[in-house]
Amino acid sequence: MKFKFSSFEVDDGMLHSAAVITAATFSCLMSGFVLQNIWRKYIVRQRIKRRREESKLSIQKMGDYLMQHGLSVDKRNIILDMPMAELQRKLQNGSLKALDVLRAYQSKAIEVTKDLNCVVEPIWEAEEQAIACDFMTGKKSPLHGIPVSLKENYHVQGYDSTGGMAKFIDCPQPDDNVIVKTLKEQGAIPFMRTNLPQTMMVYESSNPIYGETRNPHDPKRGPGGSSSGEGCLIGAGGSVLGFGTDIGGSLRIPAHMCGVCCLKPTVGRISTEGTHEVHKGATLVPGATGPLSRDVDGLVLAMKSLLVSHMFELDRSVPPIPFRPEIYEDHRPLRIGYFHDIGYMPSVPACERGVREVREILEKNGHTLIEFKVPRVDKALELFAQCVFGDGCKTFTDALKYDVVDPSFKLTYFLIHQAPEWLKRVAGFFYRTVGHDPIPKKVLVAAAGIKSVSKWWGVVEDLQAYRKKFEMEMRANKLDAIISPGFAYAAIPLGKAFLTVGAVAYTNLYNVINYPAGSLPVTKVTEEDEKLLENYPTKTLYAKNIKKLSKGSVGLPINVQFVAPPYQEELVLRLMKEVETSIKLGERHS
Ligand SMILES: CCCCCCCC/C=C\CCCCCCCC(=O)NCCO
Structure with a gap:
């Protein structure tokens, strides 16, 4: 049979060979595609393996180095036990050397990461900086000689910010980010980079490159995330001050689960430039940067040191509002809203008690506490x-x-x-x-x-309307601030966060409305809390999982969140400091 086209004729044989050629081309393309896929995946696996080995080696090298240059155990422990205010005072008046403080924290960090895997790698330039600090004469900067740890997604010159994703291995950052630059300018010494979950969009703590970080209070449980390494390292005593990021709770969840303090500022109050997030373009609910610390003084010192002309110059999108001590130091009694239950799933009894105890402290201090109902969670x-x-x-x-x-x-x-x-x-x-x-x-x-x-x-x-609704609700009750559970539950076993993920409502609410929120450790889970867990209502699948996964959590830390309207970071910190002081006084008396 012949087909006649306008310019040439096609016979059966030609048709047949055309089919063969098409099939061959197709299968070539397909197998090429499959092979390319296999090849790419192979390359990625190799890259991950190499990066992991480099990281382990760097940590091991630091350990070996400290064997020769470390401090005596006594001297080290004296430094490690100091609260932030004392550490800062002694570095300022010269009775402590920056290099000794650095060595103390390096050695503790390397020690704890052996079991907990919270450190990704040391920052080797820290040593040089500490020596320079000790040689300095004249007026000292506020963070003079204070070692600072950084979540791995903070850009540091010469280091990768992978966010746990292989694609970003071997992309060393050309420059420090604005916060790191300002911290250094203020005398701080970035000394360790810490772990996070892959993509940072979960509150787990594991990625294929650096592995899994564990909870310092119970290694079978997770430290929360995504600033997992920060929460863990500070909670384990290997750092006094660290920095992380928070879009849905990533500062506050690890702070709560590891028993440390943190502040998620209003997005815009301090610079958010130069942190790695894959979805940077999603600016409606943007990521916050913020400090974590062993105590509230650490957070205050961090904010005071960052809110300076140096940062306002480096990032002109940040409004030049310095730290306002008049708000932080104010003693005016306030009207404070509280809730235990966000209206989706109740918080576990220990978290509820945390809020109740803070409420009692605040009432005793002269504030008025009013129950608050979160609009439409x-x-x-x-x-x-x-x-x-x-x-x-x-x-x-x-x-x-x-x-x-x-x-x-x-x-x-x-x-x-x-x-x-x-x-x-x-x-x-x-x-x-x-x-x-x-x-x-x-x-x-x-x-x-x-x-x-x-x-x-x-x-x-819709977002604008929701924010307005929340604002009006606070206004209707004339509220200056809100306190709420640090999270819905204490630390749960590693790898199980997905089964309870709705609980993120307790933290991401304040990202949605962009209110500053701090988190403060206030108590630990007791036997009594564990008994009360039996009556925890389990209407939803998530609630059932929370109840099951919360068993056996006696002794784990419980935080409370402190929240105020946008740009009222000083008010949040004031309330946190007040409660922290009352708790310490209470402990001393009992
Ligand atoms: C199966 C459906 C589940 C529906 C219910 C819950 C909704 C939660 C959605 C999504 C879960 C997102 C969890 C975010 C964790 C923190 C992320 C963060 O802050 N990252 C900072 C990076 O810098």
Whole structure:
């Protein structure tokens, strides 16, 4: 048979060979594609392995170095026991040398990371800086000689900021970020980089490059995340002051689970330039940078030292508002709202007691405490998901293409990031019917992406409306501040956060409204709390999981959050300091 085209004729033989050629080309392309995939994945695995070995080696080298140059155990422990105010005073008046303080903290950090895996690598330039500090004459800067640890996603010149993702290995940063520069200018010595979960969008603590960080109070449990290494290192005594980031609770969750203090400032109060987040463009609910410390003095010192012209010059988007001591030192009695239950899942009895005890302290100090009802928490969660996953999670899946997905991240990655919309809807249906919980469906549908610009603008308007509603609710009760649980529960076993992830409402609420929120350790889980856990209401799937995973948590730290309207960081810190002081006085008397 012949086909006649306008310019040439085609016979059967030609047709046949055309088919063969097409098939051959197709299978070549396919196998090329498959091979390329296998090859890329192989390269990535090699890269991860090499980076992990480099990191381990650097830590080991520091350990060996300290064997020869370390302090005596007694001298080391005296330094490690000092609260921030004393450490700062002694560095200022010269009775402590910066190099000794550095060596004390280096050795403690290297010691604790052996079991807890909180350090990613030491910052070797610290030594030189400490020596320079000790040679300095004249007026000393406020952070003179204070060692500072940094979450791995803080850009430090010459080091990678991977966020636990292989794609970003071998991309050494050209420069320190604004906070690191300002800290150095103020005399601080960045000395350790700390671990985080892959992508930082979970409150776990593991990634394929650096492995898993454990809780300093119970190594079978997680330290929370995503500033996991910071919470763990400070909680274990290996650092006095550290810095992390927080979009949904990543400073406050590890602070709560490791029993340390932190402050998530209003986004904009201090610079957020130069931290690695894959979804930097999602600015509606933006990431905050902030300090973690052993005590409130550490947070205050950090904020005072950062809110200076040096930072305002380096990042002109930051409003030049210095630290306002008149607010921090004020004694005016306040009206403070409180809640134990955010209206989605109740907090466990220990967390509820934490808030109750802080309430009693504040009342005793002359403040008025009023019960506060959080408006529409389902809306807050939906808005959060729309704002951070509004691209249908493409940013995250692109960042992890060819990467090894960490076991602790697999479920989140599969269901929230990767699954097609229909599967998200099916899963949402399951949560609603079997789990008696309508909220995951809203979150999952949001994570399937916003479909048009006009829908996107609708989200912007909804967010503004929610923020206004929250503001009006506070105004109606004439509230100056709010206290609420540090989180819904204490530390749970490693790798289980996905089973309780709705609990993130307790922290990400304050990201959605962009209010400054601090977290303060106030108590520990008691036998009595554990007994009361038996009556914990388990209406939803998440609540059931919380109850199950919270068993055996006696002795774990419990924090309370302190919250104030935007740009009132000083007020948050004032209340935290007041409660911290009362707790210490109480302990001394009992
Ligand atoms: C299966 C559906 C679940 C629905 C219910 C819960 C919604 C939670 C959504 C998403 C979970 C996000 C967890 C965020 C953790 C903190 C992240 C952070 O702060 N990272 C800072 C980086 O700098």
